[in-house]
Amino acid sequence: xxxxxTVLKVENLSVNYGYISALEGISLHxxxxxxxxxxxxxxxxxxxxxxxxxxxxxxxxxxxxxxxENITKMAPDRIVKMGMCHVPEGRKIxxxxxxxxxxxxxxxxxxxxxxxxxxELIEEQYxxxxxxKERIGQAGGSLSGGEQQMLAISRGLMMDPDxxxxxxxxxxxxxxxxxxxFELILKxxxxxxxxxxxxxNASMALSIADRGYVLENGRIIMEGxxxxxxxxxxxxxxxxxx
Ligand SMILES: Nc1ncnc2c1ncn2[C@@H]1O[C@H](COP(=O)(O)OP(=O)(O)OP(=O)(O)O)[C@@H](O)[C@H]1O
Ligand SMILES: [Mg+2]
Numbered sequence: 100x101x102x103x104x105t106v107l108k109v110e111n112l113s114v115n116y117g118y119i120s121a122l123e124g125i126s127l128h129x130x131x132x133x134x135x136x137x138x139x140x141x142x143x144x145x146x147x148x149x150x151x152x153x154x155x156x157x158x159x160x161x162x163x164x165x166x167x168e169n170i171t172k173m174a175p176d177r178i179v180k181m182g183m184c185h186v187p188e189g190r191k192i193x194x195x196x197x198x199x200x201x202x203x204x205x206x207x208x209x210x211x212x213x214x215x216x217x218x219e220l221i222e223e224q225y226x227x228x229x230x231x232k233e234r235i236g237q238a239g240g241s242l243s244g245g246e247q248q249m250l251a252i253s254r255g256l257m258m259d260p261d262x263x264x265x266x267x268x269x270x271x272x273x274x275x276x277x278x279x280x281f282e283l284i285l286k287x288x289x290x291x292x293x294x295x296x297x298x299x300n301a302s303m304a305l306s307i308a309d310r311g312y313v314l315e316n317g318r319i320i321m322e323g324x325x326x327x328x329x330x331x332x333x334x335x336x337x338x339x340x341x
Pocket of ligand 1: 116119120121139140141142143144145146147148188299
């Protein structure tokens with residue numbers, strides 16, 4: 100479509116770990132302002148997909164385009180500077196640093212940010228995550244699981260990225276906190292960000308996503324609008340416990 104532009108495009112991507120093939124020629128694309136979800140069970144290759152997009156896992160084959168530039172062989176720190184944020188699985192925040200210091204650490208990913216812009220971004224985080232504002236001096240490691248996940252996302256937003264890639268943000272959290280996280284993802288999109296969301300919680304992910312891809316054993320076996328996939332009998336049986 101003429102009015103949309105593609106932020107991220109993955110073409111025929113394959114990744115091997117030694118003799119093990121983790122991804123076998125997957126292709127996907129994420130357009131400006133979309134929430135795209137990639138769902139799949141344990142070991143399907145979801146984390147590997149994000150790691151290889153952000154330059155953290157070696158690609159055996161395929162091409163990754165970000166904002167029109169071929170980033171297939173680019174170093175991870177340069178990809179970050181281009182505006183790609185990867186919030187990893189398992190909330191890897193800095194446990195010994197305070198909430199505030201974790202946020203500042205996030206801003207260091209983007210050297211073009213001015214002091215004023217960093218201050219604006221901090222204020223933005225306070226609005227998005229009032230719970231973090233209340234705990235600004237507390238050590239990251241002493242936050243609850245849900246708060247740590249929020250801090251991990253917030254730290255990523257501090258680099259003012261164009262795309263936010265989230266690896267299973269709902270993992271291990273109580274249902275009520277999971278709802279908060281998904282609401283937040285919608286808010287982040289409304290702030291103008293593009294989102295690639297990896298999830299095992301297929302029903303929540305598909306219900307907020309514009310489009311989704313289903314990953315099974317390193318291959319994309321289905322794709323479609325979030326609502327269509329939610330209603331699909333095969334998806335229901337395999338991923339929605341129906
Ligand atoms: N560093 C590694 N060395 C060898 N094999 C790996 C490595 N990382 C992942 N794998 C394998 O690659 C496959 C895909 O793993 P990946 O972590 O991408 O799955 P996932 O979909 O994120 O699963 P989960 O939902 O459990 O996080 C798995 O079979 C896994 O064992
Ligand atoms: Mg994973």
